[in-house]
Amino acid sequence: MNCEQDIDILTLLPQKPPMVMVERLLHCDTVVTETEFTVREDCIMVENGQLTPMGLVENVAQTCAARMGYINVSSGKEVRVGVIGALRDIEIHSLPPVGSTIKTRIEVSEEVFGMTLAQAESYCGDTLFASGTIKIALL
DSSP, rough: OOTTTTOGGGGTOOOTTOOOOOOOOEEESEEEEEEEEEEOOOOEEEETTEEEEHHHHHHHHHHHHHHHHHHHHTTOOOOOEEEEEEEEEEEEEEOOOOEEEEEEEEEEEEETTTTTEEHHHHHHHHTEEEEEEEEEOOO
């Protein structure tokens, strides 16, 4: 299950503007998903010219949502809403400035009973912005 890069991200996410924190699905298979997001000045989670730590966490959560949305849409199902069940070992290494295009990669380590556990990293080039583990529960 490899994704098509030109898919409309809004068809995969339960979030709607201005809360959309991913712009493009770069890769999606059963384990790894990668998204891209360009930080703009008008982003709801930008303060002082930088994406906030919560903006980085939301970007990771929406990368998980894009993965589940892609899986559901590909199998003829509807996009489901998920919630962050837990964050563990989240480290904010630096904050991406406006104009940065960040890539976020999640690697699923476990899926059980509607819960997904994934390792996540957000980066731009060689700069790591955030890393940690996220657990998403589907409603």
